[in-house]
Amino acid sequence: MDADIYLKQEIDLRHEGRSLRLRVAQDLFSSFQADAGTRLLLRTLSGVEGERVLDLGCGYGPLGLALAAVGSHSDVHMVDRDALAVEYSRQNAVLNGLGGVEAYGSLGYDDVADPGFDLVVCNVPGKAGAPVIEHLLLGAERHVASGGLVAIVVVDALAAAVEGTLNLAPGVEIVLKEEGARHVVFHYRFLSGALDMSDPGWHGLEVYRRGEGSVEVRGHDYLVETAYGLPEFDTMAFTTGLLAATLDGKHEESVSRALVVNPGQGHVPVALLKLFEPDEVVLAGRDLLELRYSRKNLVASGLPKEQISVAHQVGALIDDGRPVDLIAVRFGGGDGPEVLAALIGDAASQVRSGGRVVVSGGSTAISRITKLLGRDKRLRVEGRRRKKGSAVLMMRAP
Ligand SMILES: C[S@@+](CC[C@H](N)C(=O)[O-])C[C@H]1O[C@@H](n2cnc3c(N)ncnc32)[C@H](O)[C@@H]1O
Structure with a gap:
């Protein structure tokens, strides 16, 4: 980007x-x-x-x-x-x-x-x-x-x-x-x-350890370890819950490679792991603390280290030429319209046809995205949930 x-x-x-x-x-x-x-x-x-x-x-x-x-x-x-x-x-x-x-x-x-x-x-x-x-x-x-x-x-x-x-x-x-x-x-x-x-x-992540949180997936609570210096250290945000719940509707589909952008403490990656059991999870985002805590939580939840890759970067483009089946993006409150548009463009360009993109964030951000999608026909909206924020599920047109 x-x-x-x-x-x-x-x-x-x-x-x-x-x-x-x-x-x-x-x-x-x-x-x-x-x-x-x-x-x-x-x-x-x-x-x-x-x-x-x-x-x-x-x-x-x-x-x-x-x-x-x-x-x-x-x-x-x-x-x-x-x-x-x-x-x-x-x-x-x-x-x-x-x-x-x-x-x-x-x-x-x-x-x-x-x-x-x-x-x-x-x-x-x-x-x-x-x-x-x-x-x-x-x-x-x-x-x-x-x-x-x-x-x-x-x-x-x-x-x-x-x-x-x-x-x-x-x-x-x-x-x-x-x-x-x-x-x-x-x-x-x-x-x-x-x-x-x-x-x-x-050394390492121990210094950042703050406590524990959990994410609910299909009636089970899965633990995540939480860090100082990141939001959602005690309870998960509504928007994160919306994103996890939106994915739940698609849990029977096969996902081999998933990408989580701005993974936060790790609630979304863990939910995605429990729902889809992917072979590979890619974590991408600006913040090394988010990326390392999410990786730690994925490993603690059973995904071997070798099946996780981390991209510390601005933007969501992994750019390794390999298709992604599912992309989950958590938007930060401060992301302006151009940043949102670029992240959605990055997601649309690397999800495989028939694959899904799910995004969560404040209602203003999500309304902006739905407007953008009116112009960019690559992603088709399949569903939207709202409660103190929004999550939208989209499918890449075949
Ligand atoms: C108070 S700002 C200072 C920025 C800059 N040095 C200046 O003087 O304008 C602190 C900076 O530390 C970074 N930071 C916070 N925690 C950090 C950590 N654990 N490791 C590395 N950088 C960190 C933040 O991203 C931020 O850019």
């Missing part, structure tokens, strides 16, 4: 005399202008040296790219769990002619292979959940070089908790604290080896 359908505007950012032009997307963090916390953090980094920089949770790239533009920062890694953020950081690096920058998807530090960063920077995602924030703060230990610096900014409301976490952690030394109007910056270092990072709770 062309990432430009997400573009909101271009903004300017100045750092140490360099001016950057940044493309920003509507639903990335701080799309009006660079965040006040980001700018405060950058001011505290003026003159800080270090070749290798890790920007954790890079968004559209203001921290990592501003650093790449000045001083000695010649090797800058920018990571985010959101594929759209990664895409915009890449585009912004090119737009500003910045070399030595790599942007890639990572859930926390999980996909950062390299140790030895001289500087780790992060505008801490305030809504990630307390254990995840602690992980983002202290997990830097494994990636920072001996004597390296971690520099973070948090909103006021989190500052006391963050300072408490840093003070309590063995071997962490806060070397700077700076308060802005609504944010606080901390710079800190680790005394090497003081933190015990061998505890498995420090």
Whole structure:
């Protein structure tokens, strides 16, 4: 999908005399202008040296790219769990002619292979959940070089908790604290080896574990493990239930390959597994946390790992030339008309003829889709359910 359908505007950012032009997307963090916390953090980094920089949770790239533009920062890694953020950081690096920058998807530090960063920077995602924030703060230990610096900014409301976490952690030394109007910056270092990072709770998905939910399929409740930082952690949304119930009507059909777009905590993939027992499930979407939790829930529900593939990407096009029998798409509340149209176009182009596409979302989104289908004749509406949202079932014309 062309990432430009997400573009909101271009903004300017100045750092140490360099001016950057940044493309920003509507639903990335701080799309009006660079965040006040980001700018405060950058001011505290003026003159800080270090070749290798890790920007954790890079968004559209203001921290990592501003650093790449000045001083000695010649090797800058920018990571985010959101594929759209990664895409915009890449585009912004090119737009500003910045070399030595790599942007890639990572859930926390999980996909950062390299140790030895001289500087780790992060505008801490305030809504990630307390254990995840602690992980983002202290997990830097494994990636920072001996004597390296971690520099973070948090909103006021989190500052006391963050300072408490840093003070309590063995071997962490806060070397700077700076308060802005609504944010606080901390710079800190680790005394090497003081933190015990061998505890498995420090790695992988365990950090995100929040509780359990369930999805009902043909009178049975199937458990799903739920994560911090994703909706539907305690109860499933009505729209997700509608989607599962809509599929139920077709459960006798044979589905060999299914695609779930924006799989959330995993309720829909698990429902689909129980209804159709597909040979292969493809999970696609922007958010690595959704993709990994859904995969974990599918495996726990009995689908072998080898039968699941994951596409961390913007848009729904898998583009491997292999047909899909069933596609389920959960629309997010923030998706504009162009995004909806592109997702439906992607689904229509890869479902096999006679195969089905089922979508769920808010009523406005679903009304928009039904209008679109009036023009795009590839998908024919077979049924619609409504209750605090909508789900629509469509068939690809033979
Ligand atoms: C407060 S925003 C900061 C964005 C950008 N650095 C800036 O200063 O504008 C936090 C970013 O962290 C990302 N994020 C949240 N949780 C994450 C996680 N567990 N792993 C990786 N990225 C995460 C979000 O997608 C978001 O882009």
